[in-house]
Amino acid sequence: MELIMQELLNAGIITMEQVERARMEKIMKALEEYGIESPKITKRKDENRYICNIPKKYSKDGKRHNVSGSTAEECEKKWRDEIYKFITAEPDRNATxxxxxxxxxxxxxxxxxxxxxxxxxxxxxxxxxxxxxxxxxxxxxxxxxxxxxxxxxxxxxxxxxxxxxxxxxxxxxxxxxxxxxxxxxxxxxxxxxxxxxCSTKGQRKKETWTDDELVKIKNESLKEWKEHKKYRHSAIIILQSTIGCRIGELCALNWKDIDFENKTLSITKNLVEYKDPDTNEWILKINHVKTVSGRRTIDLTDEALFWFKEVKQRCKDKGIKSEHVVVNRNGDYIKPCQMLENFKTFCMAKKIKYKASHSNRRTYATILMDSNVPISEVSADLGHSSISTTQKFYYKRRADREQLRSQKNAVFAATLRNNDKAV
Missing domain, CATH: 1.10.150.130 (Tyrosine recombinase, N-terminal domain)
Structure with missing residues (x-):
């Protein structure tokens, strides 16, 4: 197209002004297709210069750059030319x-x-x-x-x-x-x-707590706190198992997220820890939950309400005042990784096999599904967008083999007796 325009210009059929107008229309159309809006142009103080920024996402080196002009129109024209060059650039055929x-x-x-x-x-x-x-x-x-x-x-x-x-x-x-x-x-x-x-090293075990283990955790947690005021965070194991949220979501909760009167819990955020790629430092930060389904309101059971109150009372017993639900001794957010270490310490002291925090979440799903609570309800509580995720990754058969064998025997015995009667 540019070659044709140049030939028409050389032949005197069109003017340079027409060429420039056509070029500008082509650039504007391209920017519109990419949804790129005009930049904010500012005038430098004490200088007759105008300036605007090339966003880093439209820069070849991934850094933000400035363009300037003696007029706002000249500045914007340079800006459009640079952006257009970037979005229409031919890819590097030698790129690795x-x-x-x-x-x-x-x-x-x-x-x-x-x-x-x-x-x-x-x-x-x-x-x-x-x-x-x-x-x-x-x-x-x-x-x-x-x-x-x-x-x-x-x-x-x-x-x-x-x-x-x-x-x-x-x-x-x-x-x-x-x-x-x-x-x-x-x-x-x-x-x-x-x-x-693939190696099985580092692979998470898909475990749940048994009924006996849950009862032991509950009894030992209450006993240790009543008699010795020890293992304050052991209550979180049972609490998480009765609400099914992620450990980061639990650590991010504030007391205002719990409506004790209407028995509901609102989950909208997540406490995360990550290593900053630039500074190599560990960062602790509150993020919004990743998905629409992750933002949810859970109907709390009486058991869940009891353990929320237990957590609050334990903080009160230790003189800890905080707007956060799960806190360290200073009333600040506690790192999820530190919470897991506290879980391990309690389980080791009580000779209970330690299971990762996701086991609490999986236990919540399995207990409810075994009791015929609709999987759609369980999936919504967990913050899943699909019930297939709940079924495939969160349900864990808890009945022992002898119990299941007895159930299967009963089914076939009943079936064969019915068949005998039919004959």
């Missing part, structure tokens, strides 16, 4: 997969929560940088290269969960490369992770 991964990470920052971004940075650093796949030109990558990469992860003895997370990230980077014209096909999308040959 690592180059694309770094570009993808820059775009992800600010669009996902801090814990997810920190996870991406860690997986990129530990499992992509300096690998054969990372060093390859992205246009040279084929299905066999993706399969070989997944095989290399098996050699690292990673658990299936971690391997799948890495595969999902790599697939996301490849999808980004497709969308931005670097390649035509996301070969990683079709590669499957064989969980059967």
């Amino acid at each position: 997969f690592q180059d694309i991964a770094d570009e993808w990470l820059k775009k992800k920052r600010g669009t996902v929560n801090e814990t997810t971004y920190a996870l991406y940075v860690g997986m990129n650093r530990n499992h992509l940088k300096n690998t054969t796949l990372g060093k390859m030109k992205v246009r040279d990558i084929h299905l066999s290269d993706c399969e070989d990469y997944i095989k290399s992860l098996y050699q690292k003895e990673l658990c299936s969960t971690t391997t799948k997370q890495i595969k999902i990230m790599i697939s996301g980077i490849m999808e980004y490369a497709v969308q931005h014209g670097y390649i035509n096909t996301n070969y990683m999308h079709g590669v499957k992770v064989n969980a059967g040959i």
